[in-house]
Amino acid sequence: MERWQPSAEILALRSDHQASRPALGAERAIHYTQFWKRESTNLQPCLLNARALADHLARRTIRIHPGELIVGTHTEHRVGAICHIEKAGWAMLEDLRRFETRPINPIRVDPQAKRTLTRTVVPYWLNKNLAMRAFPLREKVRYVKDQLGAVDHVVNEVGGVAHFLPDYARLINTGTEGLRAKVEQRRAGPGLTDENRDYLDASLVCLDAIDDFGDRYRREAERMGRHDLVEVLQQVPRRPARNLHEALQLIWFFQLLIQIESLDQGVSLGRIDQYLHPFYSVESSSPDFDRGRVGDLFAAFCIKLSEIVPLFSSRVTTYFAGLPSGQAASIGGVDERGHDATNELTFLLLDVIDSFKTRQPNWHARVGAASDPEYVRRVVEVVASGGGSPAIYNDDVIPKAMAERGVDASKVWNYATVGCVEPALPGESFTSSDAAIFNLAFSLELVLGGGHALTSRSAARRPWLADISSTADLMRRIEEVTARRLSELKHSLDAVELSGATHFPTPLSSLTIGGCIENATDSTRGGAIHNASGIQAVGVADLADSVAAIDKLVFRDGTCTLAEMADACATNFRGDDLLLARARKTAKFGNDDPQVDRIAAQLVEMFDRCVSAHTNTRGGRWMPGFYSMTCHHGFGRKMAAMPSGRLAGRPLADGLAPVDGADHLGPTASLNSVTSLDHGRFGNGVNVNIKFDSATVGDDSGRMALEALIRGYFAQGGMQLQINVLDTDLLESAMRDPDSHRNLLVRVSGYCAYFVDLTPEMQQEMIDRTRQHA
Amino acid sequence: MTAPTAPVFDIQRFSIHDGPGIRSLVFLKGCGLNCPWCQNPESQSARPVIGFHRSRCMESFECESVCPNKAIVRGGQRVDHDLCSRCCKCVEVCPTEALQLIGETIGPRDLLDRLLVDRAYYDSSGGGVTFTGGEPTLHAAFLTRALELCAEAGIHTNIETAGKFAWPDLEPALRLADLIYFDLKILDPDAHHQVLGHDLGGILDNARRLADGGFPVEFRMPAVPGYTDTIPNIDAVAAFLHSIGRRELHLLAYHNMGEAKIEVISGDQPRLGLPCYPDDSIRDLRRGFENRGIATI
Numbered sequence A: 001m002e003r004w005q006p007s008a009e010i011l012a013l014r015s016d017h018q019a020s021r022p023a024l025g026a027e028r029a030i031h032y033t034q035f036w037k038r039e040s041t042n043l044q045p046c047l048l049n050a051r052a053l054a055d056h057l058a059r060r061t062i063r064i065h066p067g068e069l070i071v072g073t074h075t076e077h078r079v080g081a082i083c084h085i086e087k088a089g090w091a092m093l094e095d096l097r098r099f100e101t102r103p104i105n106p107i108r109v110d111p112q113a114k115r116t117l118t119r120t121v122v123p124y125w126l127n128k129n130l131a132m133r134a135f136p137l138r139e140k141v142r143y144v145k146d147q148l149g150a151v152d153h154v155v156n157e158v159g160g161v162a163h164f165l166p167d168y169a170r171l172i173n174t175g176t177e178g179l180r181a182k183v184e185q186r187r188a189g190p191g192l193t194d195e196n197r198d199y200l201d202a203s204l205v206c207l208d209a210i211d212d213f214g215d216r217y218r219r220e221a222e223r224m225g226r227h228d229l230v231e232v233l234q235q236v237p238r239r240p241a242r243n244l245h246e247a248l249q250l251i252w253f254f255q256l257l258i259q260i261e262s263l264d265q266g267v268s269l270g271r272i273d274q275y276l277h278p279f280y281s282v283e284s285s286s287p288d289f290d291r292g293r294v295g296d297l298f299a300a301f302c303i304k305l306s307e308i309v310p311l312f313s314s315r316v317t318t319y320f321a322g323l324p325s326g327q328a329a330s331i332g333g334v335d336e337r338g339h340d341a342t343n344e345l346t347f348l349l350l351d352v353i354d355s356f357k358t359r360q361p362n363w364h365a366r367v368g369a370a371s372d373p374e375y376v377r378r379v380v381e382v383v384a385s386g387g388g389s390p391a392i393y394n395d396d397v398i399p400k401a402m403a404e405r406g407v408d409a410s411k412v413w414n415y416a417t418v419g420c421v422e423p424a425l426p427g428e429s430f431t432s433s434d435a436a437i438f439n440l441a442f443s444l445e446l447v448l449g450g451g452h453a454l455t456s457r458s459a460a461r462r463p464w465l466a467d468i469s470s471t472a473d474l475m476r477r478i479e480e481v482t483a484r485r486l487s488e489l490k491h492s493l494d495a496v497e498l499s500g501a502t503h504f505p506t507p508l509s510s511l512t513i514g515g516c517i518e519n520a521t522d523s524t525r526g527g528a529i530h531n532a533s534g535i536q537a538v539g540v541a542d543l544a545d546s547v548a549a550i551d552k553l554v555f556r557d558g559t560c561t562l563a564e565m566a567d568a569c570a571t572n573f574r575g576d577d578l579l580l581a582r583a584r585k586t587a588k589f590g591n592d593d594p595q596v597d598r599i600a601a602q603l604v605e606m607f608d609r610c611v612s613a614h615t616n617t618r619g620g621r622w623m624p625g626f627y628s629m630t631c632h633h634g635f636g637r638k639m640a641a642m643p644s645g646r647l648a649g650r651p652l653a654d655g656l657a658p659v660d661g662a663d664h665l666g667p668t669a670s671l672n673s674v675t676s677l678d679h680g681r682f683g684n685g686v687n688v689n690i691k692f693d694s695a696t697v698g699d700d701s702g703r704m705a706l707e708a709l710i711r712g713y714f715a716q717g718g719m720q721l722q723i724n725v726l727d728t729d730l731l732e733s734a735m736r737d738p739d740s741h742r743n744l745l746v747r748v749s750g751y752c753a754y755f756v757d758l759t760p761e762m763q764q765e766m767i768d769r770t771r772q773h774a
Numbered sequence B: 001m002t003a004p005t006a007p008v009f010d011i012q013r014f015s016i017h018d019g020p021g022i023r024s025l026v027f028l029k030g031c032g033l034n035c036p037w038c039q040n041p042e043s044q045s046a047r048p049v050i051g052f053h054r055s056r057c058m059e060s061f062e063c064e065s066v067c068p069n070k071a072i073v074r075g076g077q078r079v080d081h082d083l084c085s086r087c088c089k090c091v092e093v094c095p096t097e098a099l100q101l102i103g104e105t106i107g108p109r110d111l112l113d114r115l116l117v118d119r120a121y122y123d124s125s126g127g128g129v130t131f132t133g134g135e136p137t138l139h140a141a142f143l144t145r146a147l148e149l150c151a152e153a154g155i156h157t158n159i160e161t162a163g164k165f166a167w168p169d170l171e172p173a174l175r176l177a178d179l180i181y182f183d184l185k186i187l188d189p190d191a192h193h194q195v196l197g198h199d200l201g202g203i204l205d206n207a208r209r210l211a212d213g214g215f216p217v218e219f220r221m222p223a224v225p226g227y228t229d230t231i232p233n234i235d236a237v238a239a240f241l242h243s244i245g246r247r248e249l250h251l252l253a254y255h256n257m258g259e260a261k262i263e264v265i266s267g268d269q270p271r272l273g274l275p276c277y278p279d280d281s282i283r284d285l286r287r288g289f290e291n292r293g294i295a296t297i
């Protein structure tokens, strides 16, 4: 079949989209504040949040842009960063004075809005935002201090939860009407508490608000004479979609509304080539089927998804650079009987990924032994063309890992991914898969510093080190410290979860998650069928390398004592070049070295043990994951030097990958170290990012090698792989001249970003790492 | 009988240009020819040697205190190779890998273990192991045993040779290999003798025997400016290929990265000072062969 290519119209639409610079979506913050001031004392929490949302949606500025095929924006701007003022949006406004002038990810702010935010909105929420309501006064101070420039962990749930797979497979066939019938039936049923009733009433308010919002766009389309759109908007979101266009419009409405209500992170699309295939198959059998136009529709959908830009302050950007929003879309995989499920739509979507590169969605391809070889070949071809998409997921490992973590084994074949990398069952899971990111490497610094950062004065004399006389002792200490830190994290996270559930439930989002209506309970309060929380470890490789270095230099060779090593780390090896050189010469994770790999495996097991001991407030388990967003930069910046020879302030390793530059035997050795770890444990997913220079893998033998690399890695139990094929010359010119390279996409830890949106440190990391593998 | 051993100076993994699939290249040390353009000068002598990377040296001179043979010299190339017994004590204490053993002597079983780590990738790509050098055929007994072990393990094998070997010694190995890459260089007997210091005759006999005997052999030629790409040499190579019924040739573009390695081993190979083989000259060369009825790869 001929490859799809974007039409001139859709390319023009993308240019218009890219020409719109992100602007602060202040209306939500302003409307919510006005509503809260008026009504917060009169309404139950679910109803309060639903009514505030409805009020905002009724008043929000709306616009349909020329040439749009799918309509609706999540803010009053075309490309917007929404401010969830009652949650983390409040803290992000620390950048209010410099959003426009900051060098990385500038955001336009309307002067009038800026004034209102400063004078009335920010002061109002000072003590009412989610984080501030979570803690008693004394803890509040500690919490704020910890999270400003975090080194220990980042609690993501202060922003809300999101991170789930709305039940789009069902929604496209019910519309809001179907949901309304279900809610009303439940509302009429027996055994409801006041809280249940509050939730169900709120659900009905949300359904009306969705319909009204759709009607506003329909009227706007009528006014503009866009009859094609009017026809679509007469049907959805109320009624079931009748074709692909209506289905995509309906999904987009929910997608944007969920992100207005809850949080613009990790709201994921699920197996889009599967649940939309019935529509595709009907349309493609019609004589006037226009495949080009269907491709254009999906391209228009990708543009919509890319309109969502997170509102991050500069401080937070270090941890989450590249404007991630984590709207994952899965393709490929198997059906209920375990047979390959790829279809014509899968291939069309691969054409879209190949020829129409956009920042979102976060494309994920499921690949396994059952996959159609032609599909795998095409996936590799698309990956090799650059842009970092799709990331590839192992169908022969992930379902098993999920079943081991208590997910219904009869359903795991149907998994999709959430956010960056996290597997979950579509439509029924509320996994909070990005609940927190935890700096595992920091445990060693705390062991060496006796509970303090190594650079703090309290850690200057270190009598406690005398008790550590073997690597086994050291590992025990690391586990004690890790367990203690995770208990502290649990304390904070519980407080944040409860604060969210109490004050800011999300009834609209909950409508799309199986179990909430049946249980008459909001998703933030445990209404979903399947609950969990994902806790990510960062710095596994650095920690393994450091333990290996101590094992060799302190306990085996006696080159230095542990106290001397701690001193060297505290002073950033100043004046001890020889020890630094020796530290660097010790074996590193990523080179097939059985000893270091074993240490890494022990650390991963240890982290799993410590994490899995906990449950969340929604009745779900904690699940370990290994991905870092760009927290490996954020955390690394605040850390002292490490015994591995990593200097102070340097980034930690990305995700589960070896330390940059430490793996000098090539990609197979690097991946062998990664697969020496038991991926069955990684219930919340991993990210393994490898980079190639386009000169190395651009030809046929290069593509063959990439495919074989993926297959070999998967055969050994690897869970996920994302491959960046980069042209270093191009990256360098993009650093010099960002304006001419706005379209250059690269894959960061778990998501794609425009290269020019990254921090200079991240940009340099990309270039160096690609060179190293050339 | 003791197991045969050989000096291995590198195992390069994830190689995708030396035979089918993803391969590990086993570099054996020692070569009977003396190509002035040699890209692995450290491979020429079969003797293991302590290499010295000056730019990495921190001048801590711990090597000096551990060396039992007083072979460490502060000036010059650091190691006096005549005094050195290659005990590797200095390599161990060197904090930075400035000192390195080039040519670790290992047995075939040990080698196989090191190769098997990439088994999954050989299998997924239809790849395997390529024995190269130096001249791998210099280590006939070792090579035969290593190829046997690979065959038992089901790993595809390839030998890269310049063809200077005694047929009876090598025949068992050649029969085991799944693929043989045979390099043709300078085919004028006088010029061959003059530049490479050896007779050409035996090499061409071996090439012919392989081709006639139905061995899985493919022919290659390094494109070295002024040495192998002259019109008379193109004529001679093409004519030879025709004479053994072959119509295909792999061309390998010369690169000058090997010259930086000469200093590391205190080698005395003269530097050619040639640039890497330019892309458009390669195109001309391809055309030259194609005009003579030889397809190039």
Ligand code: SF4
Pocket (backbone or CB within 6 Å): B050, B066, B067, B068, B069, B070, B071, B072, B079, B080, B083, B084, B085, B086, B087, B088, B089, B090, B091
């Ligand atoms: S290898 Fe042994 S003998 Fe040779 S220089 Fe080093 S320490 Fe001296």
